[in-house]
Amino acid sequence: MPDPAPFPETLTTARLTLRVPTAEDGPAMAALVNANLEHLRPWLPWAQMPRTPEQQQGSMARAHDKFLQGEDLMYLMLLEGQPIGSCGIHRIDWAVPSGDIGYWLDQRREGHGYVTETARALTELALKPAAAGGLGFERLEIRCDARNLKSAAVPERLGFELEARLKRHARDPQHPEQFRDTLIFARWPHEY
Ligand SMILES: CC(C)(COP(=O)(O)OP(=O)(O)OC[C@H]1O[C@@H](n2cnc3c(N)ncnc32)[C@H](O)[C@@H]1OP(=O)(O)O)[C@@H](O)C(=O)NCCC(=O)NCCS
Numbered sequence: 001m002p003d004p005a006p007f008p009e010t011l012t013t014a015r016l017t018l019r020v021p022t023a024e025d026g027p028a029m030a031a032l033v034n035a036n037l038e039h040l041r042p043w044l045p046w047a048q049m050p051r052t053p054e055q056q057q058g059s060m061a062r063a064h065d066k067f068l069q070g071e072d073l074m075y076l077m078l079l080e081g082q083p084i085g086s087c088g089i090h091r092i093d094w095a096v097p098s099g100d101i102g103y104w105l106d107q108r109r110e111g112h113g114y115v116t117e118t119a120r121a122l123t124e125l126a127l128k129p130a131a132a133g134g135l136g137f138e139r140l141e142i143r144c145d146a147r148n149l150k151s152a153a154v155p156e157r158l159g160f161e162l163e164a165r166l167k168r169h170a171r172d173p174q175h176p177e178q179f180r181d182t183l184i185f186a187r188w189p190h191e192y
Pocket residue numbers: 039040043044103104105106109110111112113114115116117143144145148150151154
């Protein structure tokens with residue numbers, strides 16, 4: 001892990017603020033997830049059932065703790081102060097270091113480039129050398145269900161390389177008897 005650990009609690013992009021969640025964000029985020037369940041269910045195993053504000057408070061508090069420990073860097077995406085989704089750098093392995101970017105967006109906000117803008121900012125943070133205030137990653141991935149064309153379009157726009165297709169890699173969240181393929185897109189600080 002870089003020392004001192006440069007985990008900015010807030011990042012700003014042209015139109016958005018990315019901010020680490022706290023327990024107080026629980027009720028607003030529960031409402032946003034619950035309003036988007038039909039949109040999220042096909043792709044995200046954690047988004048199958050509605051959640052209560054209290055459950056979401058606990059989940060946001062845990063995300064905050066993991067952020068401070070550098071285990072998982074989750075950010076809320078805020079547009080004019082209101083949450084419109086979340087994103088983060090997950091599955092971090094500081095031994096390399098490496099990790100992957102994840103995201104979801106309020107369906108009403110799709111089609112404006114907000115996620116691409118967010119993923120661009122996270123890519124810059126991850127791949128910038130630690131000496132320059134970044135995380136100094138050697139490898140950054142974006143993974144998605146091969147059928148999720150809107151998700152795959154994000155790394156494609158940002159110049160990630162399609163490195164692998166893992167066949168029958170996971171179960172479909174809504175139809176666990178069916179298997180799905182996973183695409184792995186990657187970027188590195190230097191081109192190979
Ligand atoms: C995957 C997901 C985040 C993509 O959202 P999105 O709105 O398509 O992505 P962006 O915010 O980057 O917007 C891109 C769209 O805005 C358009 N756009 C408009 N202005 C743009 C700009 N300045 N920059 C980039 N794209 C722009 C693009 O053309 C594209 O539209 P298109 O799909 O019609 O080609 C969203 O569909 C989602 O939350 N899905 C459910 C959860 C999920 O699948 N998460 C990922 C799991 S791996």
